[in-house]
Amino acid sequence: MIESVIDSFAIQENYRVIGGSFKGKSFNKFNPQTSQWEQFWVDNGGLSLLIKGGLDDKGRMVMGNENIDSTGTITKNEISWELLNNGNVNQIWRTKIDNAEWTIVFDGVYKRRK
Secondary structure (H helix, E strand, C coil): CCEEECCCCEEEEEEEECCCCEEEEEEEEEECCEEEEEEEEEEEECCCEEEEEEEEECCCCCEEEECCCCCCCCCEEEEEEEEECCCCEEEEEEEEEECCCCEEEEEEEEECCC
């Protein structure tokens, strides 16, 4: 479920896998000081993720980050949201470690509740 929260200053996502135990939450907001959108995600698998970005030239929302761990390994995350012709939204999360190829971690479609 996605909803406007905090007097419409943020968007909250409440995610859960139907029939499973995985769940997570994200908070999204526009930062006028950087002119970027920001998302903070946390889930019950222990992952927390802070990504930033905005609209690309194709009209997709694209946010990402780059993290370097204590061994020097660089992990890049990129998440995009694209409005489909039927009104649904396709979300794709890709990750890349060091100079490897991008790997799709999540590819899902959001649909409006009826």
